Amino acid sequence: MISALLTRRFWIIKNRLFTTLGLLLILPIFLNVIINLPFKRLVVNPLWNIAHEQWIYPGLVIIVVVMLMIPSVYRDLFDLRIHKKLLPSLALTPISKAVYLYNFLITVLIESVVYTILVMVVYSILIVPEFALMEYLIMFPFFLLFIALGANILITLSLIVDKTTLYNLLMLTFFLFIVFASGTVIEFEYFPEIIGNTLKYLPTGQIMQSLRMALFSGIVNWLIILSALVTIVLWVYLNGILFKKRLTK
Amino acid sequence: MEASITFKKVGQIIDGKTVLASLSFGIERNSTVAIIGDNDDSGLTEFLCIIAGISNPKYGSLYIQGLDSIKRQSKIRNLIGYVPFENDMDPWLTAEQNINFINSFYNINNEELIENYKNYTDALEIREKLPIEVNKLSPGILKKVTLLRELSRNPQILVLDHPTAFMNARDSSLTWELLRSLQSKVTLIYRSSSLNKIEKFHDRILVFHDGKIDLDDNLTNMLKNWMGYYQFTIQFEKFLTPLFHKIESINNIISPIKKENTLIFNANNRSVLLKVMAQLTGVTISDINIKRFHLRDLLAARYVREGIV
Numbered sequence: 389m390i391s392a393l394l395t396r397r398f399w400i401i402k403n404r405l406f407t408t409l410g411l412l413l414i415l416p417i418f419l420n421v422i423i424n425l426p427f428k429r430l431v432v433n434p435l436w437n438i439a440h441e442q443w444i445y446p447g448l449v450i451i452v453v454v455m456l457m458i459p460s461v462y463r464d465l466f467d468l469r470i471h472k473k474l475l476p477s478l479a480l481t482p483i484s485k486a487v488y489l490y491n492f493l494i495t496v497l498i499e500s501v502v503y504t505i506l507v508m509v510v511y512s513i514l515i516v517p518e519f520a521l522m523e524y525l526i527m528f529p530f531f532l533l534f535i536a537l538g539a540n541i542l543i544t545l546s547l548i549v550d551k552t553t554l555y556n557l558l559m560l561t562f563f564l565f566i567v568f569a570s571g572t573v574i575e576f577e578y579f580p581e582i583i584g585n586t587l588k589y590l591p592t593g594q595i596m597q598s599l600r601m602a603l604f605s606g607i608v609n610w611l612i613i614l615s616a617l618v619t620i621v622l623w624v625y626l627n628g629i630l631f632k633k634r635l636t637k
Numbered sequence: 638m639e640a641s642i643t644f645k646k647v648g649q650i651i652d653g654k655t656v657l658a659s660l661s662f663g664i665e666r667n668s669t670v671a672i673i674g675d676n677d678d679s680g681l682t683e684f685l686c687i688i689a690g691i692s693n694p695k696y697g698s699l700y701i702q703g704l705d706s707i708k709r710q711s712k713i714r715n716l717i718g719y720v721p722f723e724n725d726m727d728p729w730l731t732a733e734q735n736i737n738f739i740n741s742f743y744n745i746n747n748e749e750l751i752e753n754y755k756n757y758t759d760a761l762e763i764r765e766k767l768p769i770e771v772n773k774l775s776p777g778i779l780k781k782v783t784l785l786r787e788l789s790r791n792p793q794i795l796v797l798d799h800p801t802a803f804m805n806a807r808d809s810s811l812t813w814e815l816l817r818s819l820q821s822k823v824t825l826i827y828r829s830s831s832l833n834k835i836e837k838f839h840d841r842i843l844v845f846h847d848g849k850i851d852l853d854d855n856l857t858n859m860l861k862n863w864m865g866y867y868q869f870t871i872q873f874e875k876f877l878t879p880l881f882h883k884i885e886s887i888n889n890i891i892s893p894i895k896k897e898n899t900l901i902f903n904a905n906n907r908s909v910l911l912k913v914m915a916q917l918t919g920v921t922i923s924d925i926n927i928k929r930f931h932l933r934d935l936l937a938a939r940y941v942r943e944g945i946v
Contacts, residue, residue, distance in 0.1 A: 395738070395741075399731075399738075403729065403730070403770065468727065472723075473724075473725050473727055474725060474726065474727040474739075475725075478739070478742070480689060480714055481742035481743060482711045482742065483742050484711075
């Protein structure tokens with residue numbers, strides 16, 4: 389089934405090749421201009437004495453990949469569901485709805501991995517973070533965890549919201565949360581203590597913190613990785629139930 | 638004849654309203670069943686949705702080719718094809734990509750699939766439309782694409798909600814021709830608003846009313862059982878009221894009407910006409926028309942007050 393879903397993703401990208409490629413190049417450059425460049429001047433004394441380019445690199449990659457994931461989930465779940473396209477026919481196929489959703493998530497992850505590699509290359513050229521190959525490899529599993537978590541949030545929203553206006557508003561809020569409140573470009577220490585501590589303990593904040601800890605201190609917090617994994621698996625399971633309910637009258 | 642679909646006290650309730658009330662009947666294998674009813678009757682849609690597997694009945698059991706529709710859902714889904722009223726294609730893909738994507742989830746022999754796909758593509762004259770993105774195709778073409786998608790899998794049961802909706806005359810004719818070629822090979826269950834087509838294309842007609850099946854037979858038997866009447870129209874050179882009163886009093890004459898110099902009445906046998914003729918001795922009859930009732934008249938007579946036609 390994965391191959392069918394991947395083929396479908398390939399067809400969609402092929403049908404809009406120039407738009408997708410354009411977005412893949414323009415988005416990182418745009419975010420670099422509006423986020424990285426001003427932050428570099430704003431944050432005169434970076435925390436932990438880490439070079440700004442190195443500190444912000446993983447966050448920028450995550451923001452771009454999450455941004456690229458939003459249209460995919462919107463197109464494949466929300467838009468199809470509210471307009472009663474494709475999903476009714478899929479619901480009539482012999483495959484289980486929950487299995488379809490799990491495979492859909494894997495497809496989103498595979499697609500996001502491709503985007504992540506491309507965006508990593510673009511940012512390595514744009515902001516020159518001077519990471520060693522090993523450091524790039526360390527970042528990758530954390531990116532996957534963050535993307536899987538983000539995809540689950542998007543899938544849940546796509547399944548529970550029925551109005552496009554509300555969905556768009558929630559997507560905007562989600563995007564702002566990823567940019568400003570998940571530790572991607574703003575350290576939690578810059579927030580008021582209570583808010584910073586709250587955000588720090590959210591799964592998104594935990595993943596970002598352990599990513600930087602692994603990258604800059606060489607310490608891997610397995611407990612956080614494990615708890616993030618458990619959260620993702622449980623969330624996928626709940627989304628599967630939700631998907632089944634939404635597709636069966 | 639072996640049953641293809643068996644309903645056992647199947648009922649459906651939507652928003653507290655009973656749309657299907659305890660249906661118990663069977664549909665024979667490879668028969669063609671047309672369903673009709675009120676336009677706003679959600680029971681018809683639900684009836685098709687339950688057979689197609691889109692929704693489960695609130696109570697009762699449904700058996701498809703002897704398999705329980707809930708317990709053996711996965712197996713049953715390989716047997717059924719469903720063409721919804723409105724297209725449900727993925728707007729981001731081409732027509733061909735849509736067909737290939739959905740059919741890849743079924744357990745079908747690939748060679749058979751390709752063979753069917755080719756044959757039905759030609760039969761529906763749709764080849765040049767297949768590489769086009771779905772959102773650029775007209776609803777009528779999309780209906781044909783949906784039909785092609787379902788037929789490629791060679792389903793044993795085909796459920797069609799208005800099979801020729803949105804189509805132009807040529808496409809509609811092609812589609813009916815194709816469906817006619819499938820008659821006696823596939824169990825066809827369809828809803829259509831074209832009563833003329835239903836009259837010609839059915840083994841059985843189910844007339845729904847208030848969630849129940851009100852009439853269930855072929856057209857000939859229905860007319861015979863439920864009406865069995867003919868309408869006579871006699872036009873006079875001069876038709877006087879006293880003569881009309883004499884005719885009115887004839888036994889077994891139904892609903893005689895005088896419209897200026899025309900007499901219209903209904904009767905279920907020839908003797909009534911002969912009695913009328915006898916009354917008319919001495920009066921010149923210029924024309925006699927005999928009109929046989931059609932399904933439309935049956936529905937008009939029976940349901941006109943409830944707004945069925």
